[in-house]
Amino acid sequence: MKKLSLAAVAATAALSLAGTASAQIVGVATTKGGATAQVSNAIAKVVSLKSDLELRTQVMGGTQQYIPVVNAGEIAFGLSNLPQYTMAKTGTGLSAGKKYDNLRIAATMMVFRVGPIVTRNSGINKLSDMRGKRAPAGFKASPLFNYIVGAFLANGNLTLEDTKKVPVIALRQHWSLFKQGKIDIIVGAVGTGVLKEINVAVKGGIKYLSLDASDPAVKRTVALYPGSYLKEVKPAKPLTGVLEPVNVLHFDYLLWTHKDASNETVYKVVKTMYENEKDLRSSSPLWRSHSSKRMSKDQGFEIHPGAMKFYKEVGAR
Numbered sequence: 083m084k085k086l087s088l089a090a091v092a093a094t095a096a097l098s099l100a101g102t103a104s105a106q107i108v109g110v111a112t113t114k115g116g117a118t119a120q121v122s123n124a125i126a127k128v129v130s131l132k133s134d135l136e137l138r139t140q141v142m143g144g145t146q147q148y149i150p151v152v153n154a155g156e157i158a159f160g161l162s163n164l165p166q167y168t169m170a171k172t173g174t175g176l177s178a179g180k181k182y183d184n185l186r187i188a189a190t191m192m193v194f195r196v197g198p199i200v201t202r203n204s205g206i207n208k209l210s211d212m213r214g215k216r217a218p219a220g221f222k223a224s225p226l227f228n229y230i231v232g233a234f235l236a237n238g239n240l241t242l243e244d245t246k247k248v249p250v251i252a253l254r255q256h257w258s259l260f261k262q263g264k265i266d267i268i269v270g271a272v273g274t275g276v277l278k279e280i281n282v283a284v285k286g287g288i289k290y291l292s293l294d295a296s297d298p299a300v301k302r303t304v305a306l307y308p309g310s311y312l313k314e315v316k317p318a319k320p321l322t323g324v325l326e327p328v329n330v331l332h333f334d335y336l337l338w339t340h341k342d343a344s345n346e347t348v349y350k351v352v353k354t355m356y357e358n359e360k361d362l363r364s365s366s367p368l369w370r371s372h373s374s375k376r377m378s379k380d381q382g383f384e385i386h387p388g389a390m391k392f393y394k395e396v397g398a399r
Contacts, residue, residue, distance in 0.1 A: 106136065109157040110140065113143075118162070119141075124362055124366065144223075149162075149177070158344075159338065164309035164335070167187075185339075186340065188348055193333070193334055194333055195331070196272065198293075200291060209291055219231070219248065220247075232306045234269075234331075237303040261283040272321055272324065293331065343386065345387055346388065377393070
């Protein structure tokens, strides 16, 4: 009996290994940490567990490093927010002078909400009050934030040149400088946990500044951060710094691929994501605003035919 039992175990193990070996391995480019890493890890886990694909994350130095790699078809998937994708497709902003024409959208995911934050006792009540104040600049490790800060200032009809520029390297460093009283404004995602810490660390606490929703102000804002839009957020217990209804930047997060990526592979990835919304949403608070119904959203750019095939089958397009 023991021999039969061991044989059965060996046979089961062999079948398991065979199944693993036969799984198609597909890469998704990502970053070492931050929101992008969390989102890509969740997708990789769900797709690998719920389909016959093995989706593996491939860490690179930043989104701008892997955009050309996916565009060349060397890695199947990448992900970013819509503004950065828009810059890549139009050859503007971070991708100035180079259009990445081979990129195609696979899925629209969650919505990110970010706004400008100051201390409550700063005397800064609108973005135009930032003239002559200390603003973060540089963001060598996270250059996209130059465009976000620039968009905030443009909303108030200012540029960085109208402020006292304080060199920063990354997002967390600029939060630290703010807590030390060395800069007057920071970028903060609505509802993120780090804001609770910052709120306690600075005298008097923090508050969001409301972006001007007038047409000229919105045009100036979106010109620097294309693909974003203004929308009101109302005060709620989890939303540190939202003391009154405020307009903040909203923008979607995307999974994208190469135009010649296998239709079958892309189909399977979006199908698995679509059918496992609950697993994605439970993976982290970042997925709170994700909905399978939004995955086929028209962003003004081409959707990969493999993804479009699935969306049409489920009546999403």
